Amino acid sequence: MSTGVVLLNFGEPPTADREAVVDYLERIFYSNMDIEEDPDLTPEAARKRAGKLAERRAPGLIEEYEEIGGGSPLNEQASAQADALETELRDRGYDVATYTGMLYTEPFTDEAAERAVADGHDEVLGLPIYPLCGPSTTNLSLDHLADGLDSAGFDGELHEVSGWHRHPTYNRLRAENIREYAEREGVDLHDEDTVLFFSAHGTPRYYLDEGSRYDRYVEEWCAGMAGILGLEDYELGFQNHDNRSEVAWTEPDVEEAIESLDAERVVVEPVSFMHEQSETLSELDIELREEAEEAGIEEFYRVPIPHDDDRFPSVLADLAEPFLADFDPGYFQFRQCHCRDKPGTMCLNAPDPDWE
Template sequence: MKSSNQTRIGVLLLNLGGPERLADVRPFLYNLFSDPEIIRLPWRPMQKPLAWLISTFRAKKSRAGYQKIGGGSPLRKLTEEQAQALAENLKQRGHDVKVYVGMRYWHPFNSEAVEQILSDGINRLIVLPLYPQFSISTTGSSTKDLYRILQTKGGARHLRRSYITRWFDHPLYIQALAEMIREEMAKFPDEDPSRIHLLYSAHSVPQSYIEEGDPYLKHTQKTVELVNEALGNRSPWTLAFQSKVGPVRWLEPSTEEALHRLAKEGARQVLAIPISFVSEHIETLYEIDIEYSEIAEEAGVPYFRRAPALNSHPTFIQALTELVAQKLDQNPHYYS
């Protein structure tokens, strides 16, 4: 580790992670289901045996999905591109900052990112989970994991840390979503917004989380409200939830249920919006683009499209830049 009195600033982007090869799918799933924030069991010693069982059972189907989107998840590449764009934006604003990527369930793991951060002599760290809407299962799990890792380093007491954990209503994030939606709406045969149904599809969480106080649903609803306002409230819309796992009750309606309802109501143009995903992953590239597209066609929706995930959209990167810059500007004494 470098030693110096000079302040070295880092930004750590946290995300889920994803298997980059088909051989990675089962161990990725094992890591995912080993997380007690994903599957809560009354007896913790059962967590890993159950994770092994679920990951083994689901691996074949999951591998087939990844095969259809190119053989692996693009999440690492896209997140690293976001990190590079963020670093460039911050540099243009006069902030000499290194941006790192840490993943919860696959490489580069949070532990790998921390090793690099400490090796680089970073002593001021801003942690930015790439989950706009807070949930204990996403932002909560990632930040807990980071805290645990830092505790194994003696707490890394020299490393001053700030966290940005809730940005579901940031104006530039909302603007970026609205810009992406407008671009996609223009591709329908009838561009009249009142004739395009906006289907906001968010990652689901168990209903019990919400009942216990998790703000994810309220945050997601507020994001949708603000995006609709930015679009002029001219389109009919639905908020639905995807990617349910297991038998417990999850948030409703499911995206599949919503599509069937819209078809019955006569919707002819439906635009799916991955409202809680800031990067393309299997949930967008396979679930929405392939599975839900087929469901829409079979249900009788003639025109079904999806707005892209934000990825490195310039306005979105500007939103991340503003979030980080605000933290930096609040603490000018950290600079040398």
């Protein structure tokens, strides 16, 4: 049995080329047009509005890419992760090939689906590199993969994994990454003048009102990290985007949260990010640092993303293994996904009666 494992991702332009950045932004705005909740917005009008929003946002994003070296390293790091996963799975004895599929930049998800079908795999596994399940990331990526496979005439079995932020080794490697970074920098996380600050990618309130549990997943993961690190107190902020003034986002906003801190130093941990990208290298390292300095915080530290941690391929392989070995995923604590209304989509988010 041969399996194509498609690592699903968001994607970012690898260069600051204006045309590439505008196209990238237009795809994002168009695919998320539902958040404007305008029943009169036709597909043609939506496409036109997405183009205008992209043109307006492009100069700022191009500037960000230029500030971080001319483009995003996300795609390169994602490709390395796919190669490492393929090696790990083959070492475990599985006949697999891995592919990367991006929502908004090449290689696109439908292109990855076409390659997997052309390579003659009997089954395909969709594995998002988003630990925290969200509708505009995890679910949308899985939708694109399923559509791409259908268009390519795939007649095998498709397996889907969604949220996996509760994987024990993933939590351990992230906590140790924070601790080891603090030790290298000579920072005591338990000092009363030091704050561990979690910065999570924001999401429009629209998705939460529609039933997404993304914000709850963020909160429980931060609490878990603090527990592993032996910390009672920490702060959380969301990296929101103000491209659409009429759209409400998650709270508290990261800038407002950092301004409210009463601390001499802050250690920022980017929640859920598994690649360095503009949201870490620019929004945190440059913009949030400036906000912190203006707020009187004397020392600002940002924990690097452990995208090349030696344990990460093993984490991904653990997530894939039940489907490759053909045993009940429930043995590895997988459950039917609550956030994706499709039977057979599995996640590690056990039911919580308080969330019903």
